[in-house]
Amino acid sequence: MEKERAYGTGMWAWLLQRITGFLLVIYLFMHVAWVHGINTPFNFLFVPTATAFFILLLLAVPHALNGFRVFTLDFGIKERAQKILFWVLMLIGVLVIILSYRSRFGG
Numbered sequence: 001m002e003k004e005r006a007y008g009t010g011m012w013a014w015l016l017q018r019i020t021g022f023l024l025v026i027y028l029f030m031h032v033a034w035v036h037g038i039n040t041p042f043n044f045l046f047v048p049t050a051t052a053f054f055i056l057l058l059l060a061v062p063h064a065l066n067g068f069r070v071f072t073l074d075f076g077i078k079e080r081a082q083k084i085l086f087w088v089l090m091l092i093g094v095l096v097i098i099l100s101y102r103s104r105f106g107g
């Protein structure tokens with residue numbers, strides 16, 4: 001039987017999904033408030049600035065890509081393959097964030 005590790009890649013992947021998932025829910029509520037003209041300290045997130053765009057990319061892209069990796073767990077992929085997939089997807093995520101940001105705001 002394989003040794004279980006408490007602080008491996010899987011734990012960081014899980015934590016990433018939790019934190020980004022939680023912040024996306026908060027973002028969603030703040031967005032609904034903004035749409036209805038309610039002022040919150042987060043209104044700056046919904047004007048088309050580079051910062052707002054970057055924050056949303058930073059939350060949504062890793063969550064969506066890691067979410068895809070979580071789907072693959074149901075197909076019984078091996079631990080090593082899970083780890084490789086995680087880092088490959090995160091690398092793709094970094095590229096997606098940079099390219100999306102540059103195509104929107106240049107630089």
Ligand code: HEM
Nearest residue numbers: 014017018021022024025028063064065066067068070071
């Ligand atoms: C492409 C879009 C998305 C995909 C593929 C996706 C995928 C997933 C998956 C597979 C999980 C389960 C993680 C696990 O069981 O370990 C998850 C968790 C979660 N997602 Fe998403 N998600 C997406 C978008 C969103 C959005 C837009 C929100 C919020 C508005 C959100 C909020 C959450 C929350 C709160 C959790 C629970 C985290 C936890 O308890 O660990 N997700 N997501």
